Amino acid sequence: MFPASFKYHKPGSLIEAVELLATLGDEAKLLAGGHSLIPALKLRLAQPQHLIDLSGVGDLNQVRVTGNTLIIGATTTHWQVESSPVVRNVLPYLSKVAALIADPQVRNRGTIGGSVVNADPAADYPASILALNAEMVCISRSGQRVVEAADWFQGLMTTAIEESEILSEIRIPLLSSNSVATYLKLPHPASRFAVVGIAAIATLTADGQCADARIGVTGVGSTASRANHVERQLLHQRFDVKRIDHASDAACEGLDIDGDMHFSADDKRQLCRVYVRRALHQLRALAESGSFQPAIGDVV
Amino acid sequence: MKHSISITVNGEKRSNEVESRLLLVHFLRDVLGLTGTHVGCDTSQCGACTVSLSGQAVKSCTILAVQADGTDVVTIEGIGADGKLHPIQEAFRSHHGLQCGFCTPGMIMAVKQLLERYPDPTPEEIRHQLDGNICRCTGYHGIIKAIEAAADEMGSKPNPRHKQTAAS
Numbered sequence: 160m161f162p163a164s165f166k167y168h169k170p171g172s173l174i175e176a177v178e179l180l181a182t183l184g185d186e187a188k189l190l191a192g193g194h195s196l197i198p199a200l201k202l203r204l205a206q207p208q209h210l211i212d213l214s215g216v217g218d219l220n221q222v223r224v225t226g227n228t229l230i231i232g233a234t235t236t237h238w239q240v241e242s243s244p245v246v247r248n249v250l251p252y253l254s255k256v257a258a259l260i261a262d263p264q265v266r267n268r269g270t271i272g273g274s275v276v277n278a279d280p281a282a283d284y285p286a287s288i289l290a291l292n293a294e295m296v297c298i299s300r301s302g303q304r305v306v307e308a309a310d311w312f313q314g315l316m317t318t319a320i321e322e323s324e325i326l327s328e329i330r331i332p333l334l335s336s337n338s339v340a341t342y343l344k345l346p347h348p349a350s351r352f353a354v355v356g357i358a359a360i361a362t363l364t365a366d367g368q369c370a371d372a373r374i375g376v377t378g379v380g381s382t383a384s385r386a387n388h389v390e391r392q393l394l395h396q397r398f399d400v401k402r403i404d405h406a407s408d409a410a411c412e413g414l415d416i417d418g419d420m421h422f423s424a425d426d427k428r429q430l431c432r433v434y435v436r437r438a439l440h441q442l443r444a445l446a447e448s449g450s451f452q453p454a455i456g457d458v459v
Numbered sequence: 460m461k462h463s464i465s466i467t468v469n470g471e472k473r474s475n476e477v478e479s480r481l482l483l484v485h486f487l488r489d490v491l492g493l494t495g496t497h498v499g500c501d502t503s504q505c506g507a508c509t510v511s512l513s514g515q516a517v518k519s520c521t522i523l524a525v526q527a528d529g530t531d532v533v534t535i536e537g538i539g540a541d542g543k544l545h546p547i548q549e550a551f552r553s554h555h556g557l558q559c560g561f562c563t564p565g566m567i568m569a570v571k572q573l574l575e576r577y578p579d580p581t582p583e584e585i586r587h588q589l590d591g592n593i594c595r596c597t598g599y600h601g602i603i604k605a606i607e608a609a610a611d612e613m614g615s616k617p618n619p620r621h622k623q624t625a626a627s
Contacts (some may be wrong), residue, residue: 160501166460167479167525190526197521198503200480210479212526238515262591263572264506267515268522349504351590 162200233272285383286358286375353378407436469537484519506592509565516572535564556605558596
């Protein structure tokens, strides 16, 4: 298989890329790691007239910490997030999430920005983007626009990004030092996409109460979403087995769960409840073993 | 529209005019005649097309040749030296790490990165790092034996745990 013909452009700066995109309009597609786009081109699911390769835009490939925010450039690869000493220090949770995406070869090429913009319903990052309350920074000719995670994922492979915009970076507020975080997924055996993926983050008080719970769900619906009903049932309650088991039963409430060629909608609902429960139990075990997130400000 | 690209392949600079839509694997196989790199699933799952690009294992069926412009590519043909097999190739041969052999070039290129990143890998690391390579003959046990043997050969001293795998 090979793609239909297109014109290839490789801008050397973000300004140049934004101008190209503005000029070429909807006949152009942005190319980052290409591990969703190139398969789509090969299958002729996408046949853009122009590809704008962002690999020459160095500004998009960086990881840094400013204050209490981890900033990851859009073309940072999964392997870079997995292996970055900065990410491992300030938000080890995210390194572990990155290490579970696809396989090593794909992680060497696939990018966080590509994943977040493509918004594949079974992609891993979206669940964590939601649970982490990340912000997406979009650049266009008219300037910069910041979109909160809650407003980002809008439907099947649809996000808040505009056609004229390029996602430049993702801003992630660091977790407080009384937070525990985990990502639990059932990977598809061949593709490693998430059949169900649960990103769970809880902030606990010294006496074991849940001060904050954020649960991102991917894989089961047309787009990633938060398990709001579970979160509400956990909030200001003791974070114990009974409460977790009870709350997890509500995992599918308010979610639009679809069946696919591998699993019926009923199977997915059951998997969703089970994986939410397991993820929350993991959080409890992490808290008991003292495996909290690094204190904010430890490393800059 | 054609593009001039220049890629160092197995240490040799190769300059060509290519169409923007030409995939790296087809550049290697059809333009350069390096047919050791295989096309298996053609959907970035099986890993038979794995090559090293700028030191990283990648699936060459999912990269455009133009994206590889200016990079260093190493294929299965380029890992041995002085007429000798690479220690990973030697280990695959000695430990029955292949049956039909179709996945083997990609498997070996993936293992090369595995041992660079994890010189003394645990069994879990070996399995996790092979996620991107599928063997239709399901000959995985021999592959794992071969990887441990190669790690011993390439490392400073053999890991005693590997004797158990080799005997199993």
